[in-house]
Amino acid sequence: MSKWSFCKETSSAVVLVELICEKLKGSIVEAVCTKTAIDLAGEMRCSFLAFSENRLNLEKHVLKSLAEKEIFYSYIIYLCQPRRHVESFIKNEVNKYIYTDHREKAQNILKKNVDDIKNQISRALFVATEEVKTQQGDLEMWLQKFSSLLKDVLAFSSIYSENFTDVNDFYFLKKGIEERLIPVFEDMKKHSLDKMKEFREQPDQILIKQLCDCCWETCPFCAAVCTNTAKDHSPNKHSVPFHRPSGIQGWHDLETLDLCVDFCTTKVVSDRLFRPRPGSEEFIPYKIYQTAGGEYEKWLITADGSNLTYWKWFLCRFQKELEDCHHLKFEGSGEIPSDWREYTKEEAIQSLDEMYK
Ligand SMILES: [Zn+2]
Numbered sequence: 497m498s499k500w501s502f503c504k505e506t507s508s509a510v511v512l513v514e515l516i517c518e519k520l521k522g523s524i525v526e527a528v529c530t531k532t533a534i535d536l537a538g539e540m541r542c543s544f545l546a547f548s549e550n551r552l553n554l555e556k557h558v559l560k561s562l563a564e565k566e567i568f569y570s571y572i573i574y575l576c577q578p579r580r581h582v583e584s585f586i587k588n589e590v591n592k593y594i595y596t597d598h599r600e601k602a603q604n605i606l607k608k609n610v611d612d613i614k615n616q617i618s619r620a621l622f623v624a625t626e627e628v629k630t631q632q633g634d635l636e637m638w639l640q641k642f643s644s645l646l647k648d649v650l651a652f653s654s655i656y657s658e659n660f661t662d663v664n665d666f667y668f669l670k671k672g673i674e675e676r677l678i679p680v681f682e683d684m685k686k687h688s689l690d691k692m693k694e695f696r697e698q699p700d701q702i703l704i705k706q707l708c709d710c711c712w713e714t715c716p717f718c719a720a721v722c723t724n725t726a727k728d729h730s731p732n733k734h735s736v737p738f739h740r741p742s743g744i745q746g747w748h749d750l751e752t753l754d755l756c757v758d759f760c761t762t763k764v765v766s767d768r769l770f771r772p773r774p775g776s777e778e779f780i781p782y783k784i785y786q787t788a789g790g791e792y793e794k795w796l797i798t799a800d801g802s803n804l805t806y807w808k809w810f811l812c813r814f815q816k817e818l819e820d821c822h823h824l825k826f827e828g829s830g831e832i833p834s835d836w837r838e839y840t841k842e843e844a845i846q847s848l849d850e851m852y853k
């Protein structure tokens with residue numbers, strides 16, 4: 497081999513190392529971020545209370561956080577668009593967990609994933625190089641082995657070996673790639689937590705997919721959300737273990753215009769009537785509410801008298817705002833019982849615990 501051909505081969509190999517590393521770099525960042533997003537979602541499902549159990553448990557934490565913040569506008573979003581509110585609750589909690597409260601833990605999960613990928617690449621380099629050496633293969637074989645060993649770990653698009661037919665020192669290639677990737681891995685360990693935001697798979701989206709893929713139908717009287725974990729659970733009726741006073745949604749007495757304080761669970765055993773649709777001439781007894789058809793028919797409201805202290809407190813706390821909102825009053829038949837006014841916010845929050853044991 498002349499001096500000239502040695503240099504040519506070396507520079508060709510250097511270009512190839514550069515090319516392979518450029519291709520690997522983007523894929524490594526994406527693979528680490530995706531794996532970290534999945535791991536962080538899993539981590540939160542295990543150790544973050546709001547996400548660790550079932551749907552009811554999540555609802556409990558949503559209601560708890562609403563009471564802690566005590567902002568009427570947030571309640572309105574929750575009452576009118578429960579899914580939107582729950583999704584933004586998940587998003588906020590995930591961001592707080594990862595980027596503030598447990599940043600170090602999240603960073604360590606990311607670091608571990610960087611090390612894992614680093615080891616997998618090292619191993620693929622080693623195995624490809626050894627096998628090509630034993631089988632006296634060429635560059636094409638080396639590239640094929642290397643990418644097939646990594647195919648489950650990251651995307652590595654093919655490189656045309658024809659442009660590099662003079663490269664046959666695979667140890668040089670292996671060593672070159674390993675060295676060239678060191679700063680890439682170091683850089684990722686330092687900065688990549690924020691980089692996760694650039695990728696499709698995000699921990700909050702993973703959790704939203706897992707926790708919100710359920711039934712979102714609301715009670716036709718009080719708008720409480722069905723707690724069935726299946727999106728479509730027909731023929732089983734929609735149901736919820738806790739209803740609310742329907743005056744929160746603006747239900748009122750048609751003659752006196754008093755807002756209604758009764759919980760659905762009480763109304764379905766009363767002798768009163770309701771108008772199922774605005775403007776309809778027909779009145780239906782609450783006792784046979786399902787005969788009103790439509791959404792009424794799809795709900796099962798049991799008269800178990802489970803009247804959550806939480807909603808009694810809420811009604812008293814935001815009475816004025818609710819009255820302004822509906823341009824009606826809680827008075828006369830809809831007067832709020834005086835003992836409801838004695839509940840504190842702490843008792844309201846505690847009542848949620850009793851509900852979801
Ligand atoms: Zn209801």
Ligand SMILES: [Zn+2]
Nearest residue numbers: 711722724734
């Ligand atoms: Zn349902």
